[in-house]
Amino acid sequence: MNNVILLNSRPDGKPKLSDFKFSTEEKPEIGAGEMLLKTKFISVDPYLRGRMSESKSYIASFELGKPINSGGVAEVVASNVDGYKVGEFVSGGLDWKEFQLSNGKNLTKVNESLAPLSNYLGILGMTGLTAYFGLSEIGVPKKGETIVVSGAAGAVGNMVGQIGKILGCRVVGIAGTDEKVNALKTDFGFDEAINYNTEPNITKAIANFCPNGVDVYFDNVGGEISDGVHANINRLGRVIVCGAISSYNDTTPPQGPRVEQFLIKKSVLMQGFIVGNYADKFPDGIKQLSTWLKEGKLVSSETIVEGFNNIPQAFIDLFEGKNNGKMIVKI
Structure with missing residues (x-):
């Protein structure tokens, strides 16, 4: 089975654990043009609070009863997508699921040998x-x-x-x-x-x-x-x-x-x-940030919480200032 976290209700004020629903579904099987991803890290960020409401914004609201989605890093565990091999890692918008399917669009390959995987959600993300x-x-x-x-x-x-x-x-x-x-x-x-x-x-x-x-x-x-x-x-x-x-x-x-x-x-x-707004300049930005990181001019700051079921609490903790630097959940 596959663990999933859904939006259970729209928060009234600060989000509560009851606004989230823990659910299970069958672990997906890949078809043609698909790959199976195993989630390794999930990013929780303050902007997600806006997506939990119905108000119009620059990005669509989450739907009730559907998985929440945020930045993440995942491992390719099976692939029928050209250019993606088993054992590679990718980053991009991921549902709050332990396993999920993808066609590879809107994902970026990341290299664990160049920087810790969590860095791709923070200092290099x-x-x-x-x-x-x-x-x-x-x-x-x-x-x-x-x-x-x-x-x-x-x-x-x-x-x-x-x-x-x-x-x-x-x-x-x-x-x-x-x-x-x-x-x-x-x-x-x-x-x-x-x-x-x-x-x-x-x-x-x-x-x-x-x-x-x-x-x-x-x-x-x-x-x-x-x-x-x-x-x-x-x-x-x-x-x-x-x-x-x-x-x-x-x-x-x-x-x-x-x-x-x-x-x-x-x-x-x-x-x-x-x-x-600056998507067309992302490659230049990542290049500059990577250079400063290699030169020792930048220091990565992360608060890493462990456990898939702790994603909602880690998100809530943002509003109480319990993070130092980037708040990330390791699955």
């Missing part, structure tokens, strides 16, 4: 590419500028900080515990880091840690933290809107300061994006 293209294409940082990163201890955030340092910038991270703050400075090279849970006034804290103001803000969280950064943005600053995890589970529209005044007064660019 969508996480790394999101950080790289968001910062380089929208932020366009210049040497000596100050970059602030919210959600800095998360998968994308710590990558942004590391890339910012490679590009010669001063980098300040924002995270939720002293442990994460210390790791940002000692493990990932951030110049400074702020624990937003211990700062009574986040706007003043950012002003203190960024005496020359903020030139580039990579926003992964939204909410009051972003309000504090906006208040310290410099003229011609750039705000990169990558995520808004602080409001993903809100049941009513969030309220807060309006951004128009600071955008106008300081001629600030504010742009949201998804990594797919």
